[in-house]
Amino acid sequence: MVERNSTTNSLMEVTVKNVLELKHITKQYPGVIALNDVSISFKVGEIHSIMGENGAGKSTMIKIIAGAINQNEGTVIIDEDEFTKLTPSLSKEKGIGVIYQEFNLVPSLNVAENVFLGDHIGGKYIQNKKSMHEKTQMIFKDLNVNIDTYSMVGLLSTAQQQMVEIAKAISKDVKILIMDEPSAAISINEVEKLFLIIRKLQQKGVTIIYVSHRMDEVFRISDSVSILRDGRYIATKSMKDTNRKELVNLMVGRELTESFPQRNVEIGEVVLKADNITGNGVSNISLELKKGEIFGLAGLIGAGRTEFAKLVIGEAKILDGDLYIKGRKVSIKNSTQAIDHGLGLIPEDRKKEGIFLEFPIDWNISLMGIKNFSKFTVMDKQKIDEVSKQYCETLQIKTPSLKQLAKNLSGGNQQKVVMAKVLASNADILIFDEPTRGIDVGAKQEIYKLMNKLVERGMSIIMISSEMEELIGMSDRIAVLHEGRKTGDLLKHEFSQQRILELSSGL
Numbered sequence: 001m002v003e004r005n006s007t008t009n010s011l012m013e014v015t016v017k018n019v020l021e022l023k024h025i026t027k028q029y030p031g032v033i034a035l036n037d038v039s040i041s042f043k044v045g046e047i048h049s050i051m052g053e054n055g056a057g058k059s060t061m062i063k064i065i066a067g068a069i070n071q072n073e074g075t076v077i078i079d080e081d082e083f084t085k086l087t088p089s090l091s092k093e094k095g096i097g098v099i100y101q102e103f104n105l106v107p108s109l110n111v112a113e114n115v116f117l118g119d120h121i122g123g124k125y126i127q128n129k130k131s132m133h134e135k136t137q138m139i140f141k142d143l144n145v146n147i148d149t150y151s152m153v154g155l156l157s158t159a160q161q162q163m164v165e166i167a168k169a170i171s172k173d174v175k176i177l178i179m180d181e182p183s184a185a186i187s188i189n190e191v192e193k194l195f196l197i198i199r200k201l202q203q204k205g206v207t208i209i210y211v212s213h214r215m216d217e218v219f220r221i222s223d224s225v226s227i228l229r230d231g232r233y234i235a236t237k238s239m240k241d242t243n244r245k246e247l248v249n250l251m252v253g254r255e256l257t258e259s260f261p262q263r264n265v266e267i268g269e270v271v272l273k274a275d276n277i278t279g280n281g282v283s284n285i286s287l288e289l290k291k292g293e294i295f296g297l298a299g300l301i302g303a304g305r306t307e308f309a310k311l312v313i314g315e316a317k318i319l320d321g322d323l324y325i326k327g328r329k330v331s332i333k334n335s336t337q338a339i340d341h342g343l344g345l346i347p348e349d350r351k352k353e354g355i356f357l358e359f360p361i362d363w364n365i366s367l368m369g370i371k372n373f374s375k376f377t378v379m380d381k382q383k384i385d386e387v388s389k390q391y392c393e394t395l396q397i398k399t400p401s402l403k404q405l406a407k408n409l410s411g412g413n414q415q416k417v418v419m420a421k422v423l424a425s426n427a428d429i430l431i432f433d434e435p436t437r438g439i440d441v442g443a444k445q446e447i448y449k450l451m452n453k454l455v456e457r458g459m460s461i462i463m464i465s466s467e468m469e470e471l472i473g474m475s476d477r478i479a480v481l482h483e484g485r486k487t488g489d490l491l492k493h494e495f496s497q498q499r500i501l502e503l504s505s506g507l
Contacts, residue, residue, distance in 0.1 A: 016043045018077075019207050020065070020096075020176055025074035027060050029408065031400030034060040035071070038233040040226050042176070047198065047208040049218045052228035052251055053442045055398050055410035058211050061228070062178055065209075066098045067091035079175075097169030098178045102351070103161050107154025112136040114153050115168045139167045143197050157302075159190040166197060177201060178209040183217060184437055188300070195221055213441065215244055227251055252442040260473030261445070263452040265292040267476065271460050272312070272429055273324040280307040280316035282484040289429065289462055292455045296475030297464045300504050304484040305464045306348055309431045312462075313338040313345050325429070344427030346418055348434045348464070350411075354418035357407035361399060362388035364406055365420045391420035396446055412443040419450070430454065433464045448474060468497050482506040 020042040027035040035057045042048050050058050063069045065076060067086035076083045078094045105114050112133045121132045136149045145163050147156070153164060162182065169177050179198075183191045198208055198221060212218055218225055219239060227234040227250040234250050268291030277285045282304040289295045297305050310316040312323065314332035322329055325341045332338050338345075347353040355364055365388045388402050395416040399409060406414055415435075422430065432451070436444045451461060451474065465471050471478055478490045480503035488503040 016046070018042065019044045019079060021077040022061070022065075023075045023077065025061070025064060025071045025076070027057075027064065027069070027071050031404075032408075033231050035064075036231045038074075038228070038231075040233060040236065042207055042209060044207060045202055045205045046223045047202055047210055047221055049210045049212060049222040049225040050228065051212065051215075051218060051225055051247060052234075053412070055230070055413060056228040056251075057231040058228060059180070059410070060231075062098060062100075062180055062209075062211065065091065065096060065176075065178065092172055095173060095175030096178070097172060097174035097176070099162065099165045099169065099180065099182060101181045101184060103165055105153045105161055105164060108152065110150050110152055111147055111156075111164055111167075112149040114164055115139070115149075115171050117168070119171070135171070136167060139170050143167070143170075143200060145197070159186040159193070162186065162194070163197075170201075174206060176207045176209065178211070180211045181213070182210070183212065183214060191217070215247065215441070218247075219244070229253055248441050259445075259469070261449050261452055263456060265452075265455050267292050268458075270324075271326050272462075274308075274312065275322045275324070277308070277311055277318055277321035277323065279319035279321075280311050282308050282311070282481070284321070285481070285486050286321075287479050287486070287489075289460050291458060291460055293476045294451060294455055294461045294463055294474055296471045296478035297462055297481065298471050298478050298500050298504060299481035300466075302483075303481040303504065305481055306433055307484070308481070309345060309433055309462070309464060312431065313343050315345075339425050339427065342426070342428045343431070344422035344425055344429070345431045346415075346422055346433060346435060348437065350415050350418050354421075355406050355414055357414075358405060360403045360405055361392070361397070361409075361417055362402040364417050365391055365424050367421055387424055388420070391424060395420055395450065415447075416443075419447075423454075428459045429462075430459060431462045431464070434466065435463060436465075436467065436470060444470075468500060471495075471500065472497070480504055 018041045022038055022040045025035050025038045026033070038057065038061065050061070052058055060069070064071050064086070067088040067090055070085045076086055078096070081094070083090070106117065109117070112129070115136045116132050121128050121135065133149045140147055140149070143163070143166070147160055147163060153161060156164065182194060186194065202208060210218070210222060222239050224236055224238050225242070225247065226236040227247065229251060237247070270288045271291050272289040274285055274287050285308055287295070297308070299305050307316065311318050314334045314337055323332065324330065325343070330341055332341060332343070351357060362384055366384045385402065391397070392399065392402065397413050397416045397420070399413065406417055409417065435447055435451070455461060463474060472495045476492060478495065478500065479486055480488045480490070480500060482504055483506065487506060490499065
């Protein structure tokens with residue numbers, strides 16, 4: 001940053017003030033050092049990204065800044081005030097706002113009530129609701145956001161809920177806004193709107209800490225990026241002085257030579273056929289999945305991809321059309337029947353649908369294949385331990401113990417536990433719904449290699465993904481959905497980002 005001297009008309013460098021500093025932060029959990037002597041500084045008005053593999057310590061760092069947890073050693077400095085312990089209220093008082101991946105909103109309250117939740121607006125004893133809505137409308141107007149402040153938050157889209165979270169932070173006169181994977185569940189167009197709002201906040205002097213795994217976004221939106229690896233601070237780079245290859249190498253500590261590993265699999269007979277399937281918001285969907293194939297399912301958010309998957313595994317009712325598994329017409333009414341037919345779903349929302357956070361890893365892994373681990377209603381603990389250990393090694397799940405609670409794992413390792421659970425049920429037709437959502441570049445490589453190994457063993461995969469490069473790099477064929485209907489089928493030689501986007505838009 002530079003400033004012009006009015007008397008000499010010369011340029012002189014001005015040191016930009018640090019608004020937030022972490023000094024020698026260490027955080028330990030039983031058997032795990034989540035952060036190890038981490039020091040990072042953040043400047044006023046900069047967009048500073050944080051990157052690192054799952055388990056690198058990003059979430060722990062966010063929680064310490066927000067006052068949700070306390071470090072064992074080190075200090076947090078906010079506007080030159082030093083803290084060895086922060087509380088959520090003190091963090092907010094110092095101007096820090098956090099938008100987590102899982103929004104902290106009350107669905108049964110309207111937008112304005114959520115924005116000013118916990119604040120008193122108006123009279124001495126009674127909330128002035130009119131003033132509350134007017135203040136919220138002013139914030140939205142300033143952000144160029146069009147949301148009815150009287151709408152119930154539970155009825156809003158994910159992108160709209162994100163805007164409510166941003167408005168909530170701004171209502172507290174936020175100086176530092178931390179955004180944890182803000183684009184993970186929104187569409188390409190909504191990401192563009194998000195970036196415009198981030199730029200507006202930056203112009204007002206707000207410091208943005210942007211936590212993301214998406215390299216293209218980090219290069220587009222950031223001024224600088226800091227890398228964490230295995231709980232340690234590695235480096236801070238100016239975006240103009242670095243490149244993708246360098247950042248990847250810093251994150252994983254090794255060179256990744258190929259984004260999508262090659263496979264050589266002979267595609268076999270049809271193992272799953274959907275014939276004009278209708279229900280759960282989709283209409284007349286027909287497709288065939290073959291043995292040894294990775295079949296991509298593309299489309300924008302809300303296109304009906306997950307809704308179709310829920311029909312296939314019996315979590316939603318098929319109203320019309322037929323489903324065939326290995327040549328036989330089937331009627332699957334629940335997940336137990338789906339398992340009996342060899343179907344397994346790795347869901348998009350692992351925390352809500354895929355994993356029990358308050359239970360240990362081995363319990364989670366054995367859950368779907370419970371019949372494989374019991375005899376006459378008696379659990380075979382030795383077999384559970386053997387299978388759980390096998391999948392922890394195969395999937396490289398980072399944990400000090402199989403008895404570790406799932407909630408204490410990083411997001412990427414939680415995803416791997418969900419995958420282990422499905423594989424332990426002996427499923428051979430797998431539906432991966434956003435398999436690498438919120439997962440770092442190194443873990444993505446591991447999952448891609450695992451998917452290749454699975455199809456090489458004769459399994460078949462339907463892969464639902466919003467990552468264009470992932471779809472093109474991993475799929476043998478791609479079907480595209482738009483507003484609940486299929487708009488096209490693409491063979492490998494027909495793959496292109498432009499064509500997929502055209503079909504996703506209904507063209």
